[in-house]
Amino acid sequence: MKTGDLNLVKKINKSIVLTTIQNMAPLSRANISEITGLNKATVSSLVAELIDEALVGETGPGESSGGRRPVMLYFNKKAGFSIGVDLGVNYMLAVLTDLSGTIIYEKQTELEPQTNQEAIFTKLSLLIKDTMDHVPESPYGIIGVGIGVPGITNNEGDVLLAPNLGWGFTDIKGYLAKQFDIPIIIDNEANAGAYGEKLYGSGKTLANFIYTSIGIGIGSGIVIDNSLFRGATGISGEMGHFTINAHGPTCRCGNKGCWELYASEQALLKEAQNLPSLKERKDINLELLIQLAEAGDQDILQLFDLIGEYIGIGFVNIANTFNPQAIILGNRFSLIKKWIFEAINRTIAQRLSVSQETEIKFSERGIYSCALGSAAFVIEAFFSHRKVTVE
Amino acid sequence: MKTGDLNLVKKINKSIVLTTIQNMAPLSRANISEITGLNKATVSSLVAELIDEALVGETGPGESSGGRRPVMLYFNKKAGFSIGVDLGVNYMLAVLTDLSGTIIYEKQTELEPQTNQEAIFTKLSLLIKDTMDHVPESPYGIIGVGIGVPGITNNEGDVLLAPNLGWGFTDIKGYLAKQFDIPIIIDNEANAGAYGEKLYGSGKTLANFIYTSIGIGIGSGIVIDNSLFRGATGISGEMGHFTINAHGPTCRCGNKGCWELYASEQALLKEAQNLPSLKERKDINLELLIQLAEAGDQDILQLFDLIGEYIGIGFVNIANTFNPQAIILGNRFSLIKKWIFEAINRTIAQRLSVSQETEIKFSERGIYSCALGSAAFVIEAFFSHRKVTVE
DNA sequence: TACTCTTTGTTTAAACAACAAACAAAGCCT
């Protein structure tokens, strides 16, 4: 049982001071005291410890406001570095970030579709090693590696199922832990994307939102009260598989009429193939359709509109279920924003009860959301034993 | 900003001690010390204060285990009383409970359908006053009134919309506050039901579950990490209005093919009306159908089965979205459990990916869930300034 | 320049909650 003692009090206040510096630097000890309500003496003593731990530094004297000049403090975001990997179906993207989520280095590797698991593991190791080589000198070095996987993961770092990779149960954390002696965090690609947008993108100012990652499939990350909801056993947000057509076609998940059969890249490409103008072509992919849309192809524009409508139908379901402040659309479909945005909003206006005010947004960090979020999971874990919240 | 100080530590520990006594009484100070890890001296001092506040009492000496006999403590559940009201469409049920949720007194009032708001308010006042008259003498008296309303409420205690009552925006809290000088808490009927089941029913051992209240409409309460999720602005769980048929009939909410059009009492009665055997009858209601089912009417049994299937389809959506440990079916449809249970489970087995293990349960407190949950909201508020949690 | 006032940050002493250890109380066992 978690009882209270003096140690806890200190931890809470130190956490508050650190968070304040992270969010509002540059600022002085006096500023912190005023903002937090903590006594000046308390702030001084806690800041001294944070400086000892290399998490905070002094930049020098600031502007006087009629008295002694303050000593300005900053958050030492270079105290350590995190690695985040977006493990896609046909690519791998790794980013190296500092403790504030700024990208220091990035590297992308292409993957042949259907690459076997052994080969993916090897490439992943190489990618991580390469990224590690680009870490600057720092007190804490690399504080961990986070990986976003397009599939279902549990809280122990196992992948339970990743159909688009052809994986069943996979102990990816175990594999990596053997090679790298640092914390490894595995999570779902949509959760990571949601977290990335929460910290560094469209979700920065939102406490409650749903991030929907629409690509080949549809995944989602649920942010409630500023933190990610992972569900009972770490599986959740499989919203691509809710039924929007009770007697529709069977999905590979076993259910019928799943949303993702109507509103994903897989649905889009299938419909495109049926267009008279494209019937013969074998090279249909999202990029081609974007080209055609740019050129003003009416069939394609109409198709995008239809897909947008189905996305809107799913969004109405999400809004009715969670009443979030916003739904953020991310992953590949953020590329076709301009052709689906109107249809999504139109559908929502038609179907959603007026009392709800859910805004539709698009991912701000684009293809980086997932890698950034994965890196952020590591940073969160690094700070977790320093940060405490009370309610 | 919420900083830490000695006062906070004390509050945390006092809260732990009180919770421990509530959950495990009768027990001694030494027991508490052992269970919580708090020092014996600390426990003694905190228990002394709780006794001063009349929340805890001593029953007398317990069994010796080879030394001095312990003084056994109990939670004084009679220190105050709470009133919970289930404001239904054609009835009002009030319960008077002690601080542990035990019902001391209850009273139900029938309502004519379409009763106007003024009349409902008057009846509600009378019901509350009558309930108050049955309160035993106690240190804190009546600590508040909680009301569960079949509609959308916000966190300020306003009803925004209650279609089945014919209400638009209604300041019910304001009305009651004028007459009763105690805390008034207004919440959605499904949220209250969920909370009632969480504390005193099928949800007691579950940290994550979805309570679906299926009656005329379908509402839902979402329990995440042992606490109720209310959504961005206190509106959430309008799951009855997610689409399960993208191009189905239009619902009064504006959306199309809403789940509640296929799986609620309203759907059931409409289908029943179309049965050849019932075409001429004007007195179709749930109770009649139950009678017929008991008598073995094949048409009715088949109809129940069909409705069960649609309930199952919605449950699959819920499971895919939240991955809860269980889905608890409550309200009127808990009455027809034996005729729909099999169809629900069958549908889920067919449609839900095997990796998920969501159990289907039925409400344990039956028609009391909502009133009990409403009363519990009041108790929670009463303790909220005493109880603190840290993470 | 000299002086006062303001602001910043540190030092000092007081308050207080948890804690360990000693102690008192009240039982059990032989």
Add this chain to the structure above:
DNA sequence: AGGCTTTGTTTGTTGTTTAAACAAAGAGTA
């Protein structure tokens, strides 16, 4: 009767926040 065990209180220590005093360093003004 005496030793042992368990319970619960008392006593003194530790560690943290805090208010108040203080020191440092600048601004403003005559």
